[in-house]
Amino acid sequence: MFFKIFIFLLFFIQSSYAHELRPAIANLNIYEEDNITNATLSIRLNLEAIIAEVDINHSNTKESKQSDKYESLRNMSAVELLEKFNSKIKNLQNKIYLISTNSNYNLVLLNIDIPGVGNTNVARDTIVDFDIQNIKDEDLKFFWDKNLGSIILRVNSPNNEDLYSKLIATGKKSDWFNPKNKKEVDFFDNIRSYTHLGFKHIIPKGLDHILFVLALFLLTPKIKPLLLQVSIFTLAHTITLFLGVLNLIKIPSVIVEPIIALSICFIAIENLFTENIKKTRPYIIFIFGLLHGLGFAGILNEIGISDGLFISSLISFNVGVELGQISVIFLSYVFIALLFQKRLWYRNKVTRPLSLIIASIGLYWFIQRLFF
Structure with missing residues (x-):
């Protein structure tokens, strides 16, 4: 009896641990060029989960109906995975939002860094970089599609000062922040989040x-x-x-x-x-x-x-x-x-x-x- 329980737990726990759906991490790096404020948005994400459209309501990929598709993508080389992603690039861009009260900024793809296959029992982290031009001196808000899960946003000034950081829950938006001024985080909201x-x-x-x-x-x-x-x-x-x-x-x-x-x-x-x-x-x-x-x-x-x-x-x-x-x-x-x-x-x-x-x-x- 206990041997059967052991086999079940070993399989379940290992699967859950290895294929855990973690929050993406986005770094919005502000920089100045010819007195114009621009930014690069670098997002570390699980590309296989996005392509396979894994339901983020699950805590790990094994629970999803798209599990087999995810596993197939996870075993692909970087070149093969990039080919699969090429048809989805526009779809991803349209699900990421940097807005002000007056405008919606456009994201231009700069680079995609996909590691090799490596250990398929561990999620592969892909880095996707976007360029954002001519950011005005106004308050901004960041969010992405609720189907992409939670995301950690860090906003960094040209001298690498931390202007704003926030764990944004699934389907939520960041607070308003300014690309040139440090955002004061609410004390009690911060305690609750951490x-x-x-x-x-x-x-x-x-x-x-x-x-x-x-x-x-x-x-x-x-x-x-x-x-x-x-x-x-x-x-x-x-x-x-x-x-x-x-x-x-x-x-x-x-x-x-x-x-x-x-x-x-x-x-x-x-x-x-x-x-x-x-x-x-x-x-x-x-x-x-x-x-x-x-x-x-x-x-x-x-x-x-x-x-x-x-x-x-x-x-x-x-x-x-x-x-x-x-x-x-x-x-x-x-x-x-x-x-x-x-x-x-x-x-x-x-x-x-x-x-x-x-x-x-x-x-x-x-x-x-x-x-x-």
């Missing part, structure tokens, strides 16, 4: 972090030892989240991600051989927590944080992460501990089998991230 972002990167997107927290929970559902483990983990990943975002510590994701997978495997395997917290476990959790924090920092560095609200954004994101972890523990407690922890067979039929499943998934991820 708290939601932090929560979302645990539930549903942080499957590796969810499994790590579940592995901590499975050793013992008793409140005191559980709180000890989670508190140590929280302290550790908070430290490296702050240090990582401040660029005071930098470890490449090719090192961090495999070790995060290994941490899941290690903690889950330890659950198989002990019922109590060993003296070494808190130290091990702390070390692995530091690495998980670097994973969170990588997410925030990719998205970017407005300079004016740096600390509040960082704290809000971390609060969102904690709320996600608390939700995982709460649901585990309600649906596992309250129902089964007093049963004589709890350890043999719940803790050990589930820990074995988690350890197997962690090992699978470790091998995949290290060698593929």
